[in-house]
Amino acid sequence: MSDVYILGIESSCDETAAAVVRSGEELVSNVVYSQIATHQPYGGVVPELASREHLRAIVPVVRKALEDAGHTYETIDALAVTKGPGLAGALLVGLSYAKALAYALNKPLIGVNHLEGHIHAVLLEERQNGNRELQFPVLALVVSGGHTHLYLAERRDSGWIYHNVGHTRDDAAGEAFDKVAKLLELGYPGGPIIDFLAQHGDPHAVKFPFAQMKHRDRNPQNRHEDERRVDFSYSGIKTAVLRYVETHDMRAAIDQRRRVLSELKTPTREQVLEACDPQTLDLAASFQRAVVNDLVSKTLLAAEVYGAATLLVTGGVAANSELRATFAKQAEDSGLPVYFPSRKLSTDNAAMIAAAAYPRFLAGEFAEPELSADAGLRLR
Ligand code: KG4
Ligand code: ZN
Numbered sequence: 001m002s003d004v005y006i007l008g009i010e011s012s013c014d015e016t017a018a019a020v021v022r023s024g025e026e027l028v029s030n031v032v033y034s035q036i037a038t039h040q041p042y043g044g045v046v047p048e049l050a051s052r053e054h055l056r057a058i059v060p061v062v063r064k065a066l067e068d069a070g071h072t073y074e075t076i077d078a079l080a081v082t083k084g085p086g087l088a089g090a091l092l093v094g095l096s097y098a099k100a101l102a103y104a105l106n107k108p109l110i111g112v113n114h115l116e117g118h119i120h121a122v123l124l125e126e127r128q129n130g131n132r133e134l135q136f137p138v139l140a141l142v143v144s145g146g147h148t149h150l151y152l153a154e155r156r157d158s159g160w161i162y163h164n165v166g167h168t169r170d171d172a173a174g175e176a177f178d179k180v181a182k183l184l185e186l187g188y189p190g191g192p193i194i195d196f197l198a199q200h201g202d203p204h205a206v207k208f209p210f211a212q213m214k215h216r217d218r219n220p221q222n223r224h225e226d227e228r229r230v231d232f233s234y235s236g237i238k239t240a241v242l243r244y245v246e247t248h249d250m251r252a253a254i255d256q257r258r259r260v261l262s263e264l265k266t267p268t269r270e271q272v273l274e275a276c277d278p279q280t281l282d283l284a285a286s287f288q289r290a291v292v293n294d295l296v297s298k299t300l301l302a303a304e305v306y307g308a309a310t311l312l313v314t315g316g317v318a319a320n321s322e323l324r325a326t327f328a329k330q331a332e333d334s335g336l337p338v339y340f341p342s343r344k345l346s347t348d349n350a351a352m353i354a355a356a357a358y359p360r361f362l363a364g365e366f367a368e369p370e371l372s373a374d375a376g377l378r379l380r
Helices: 036-042 047-069 088-105 114-128 173-183 190-198 220-225 235-247 251-262 269-274 278-305 321-333 351-362
Strands: 005-010 015-022 026-034 078-084 109-113 138-143 148-156 159-167 310-314
Touching (some): 005 047, 005 088, 015 351, 026 114, 036 047, 078 088, 078 351, 088 109, 109 114, 114 138, 114 148, 114 159, 114 310, 138 278, 159 278, 159 351, 190 269, 190 278, 235 251, 251 278, 278 321
Parallel strands (some): 005 078
Antiparallel strands (some): 005 015, 148 159
């Protein structure tokens, strides 16, 4: 089989991204236009602004990805685009553009599930590093701003199939990082800044107990597997942080930080650190430690329950230093290999979309002309 160059396009949230990947195993170019500056003043992604920014960025981002790869519209073999899940309006921008481009170029188009994309970010880089022989069953934790999902992933013919064995019942782990950062006036997105600040605080300062999941899954399709499912919940810890702030009179310090930081256009992480008292740093470190320990222990529990032979950890939160270190250590203690994407492929990108599309390209699974965005798309 000769080389296949796929142009990937991703626009499901607040990154407009395009990339060229060769045969699912080599990252040829990777362009990510982040909208962080647009959403920062609001402390979260504003869907209408995200769509508008995608509209502005999509054409130059795709052109740059082709140019960096030394390709043209004519020399690529296929296009791949995120069809869901994500923000409906944001998804539509990438999808409409990819459909129009595929039609005009008369090239095949492959619709990709964003979560499958995150899993293939790891597979792409492992193949690129020469690691082609994964031990099965593979258990993948996809942990981002919108998801905290566990999947058993299997090879089936030339493609992959996924089986969900756990998910968050409320907030995603990344969402908890973002909400806690907003509450403490640390900036947006919360994950990277808490990751940095936590290194300056005491992770044992505040205890955050995690509730065990005892209630039944409301989705009847999942009921028969209730006993074995390993679910997560992160809305409780956010409330616990809020309660801590209130019972420890931290309001004045938070207001003071907001005033100081609002005078700086884009505060650096060192400036945010300077605006933090030890109590805030301890709270950030304890929060991160609690979330990381919960993610790692539940994933290892699921690995045991399902007899996993390999772990993949991916999605924006997989960029977290403490999460990576704790997984590496504890997985080693359990004799399980664990793989992460590089930091740049942990958060949203289009290389993962182009990589996930490759097996579908080989299987001839091309999008129908009526392919539409599905904001609530699930991965099975
Ligand atoms: O995968 P991603 O780019 O977008 C979604 O699909 O959601 O993930 C973004 C999420 C945000 O919640 C962000 O705060 C979090 O990933 N994140 C981190 C780190 N870097 C990004 N969370 C913890 N530590 C980090 N270093
Ligand atoms: Zn994502």
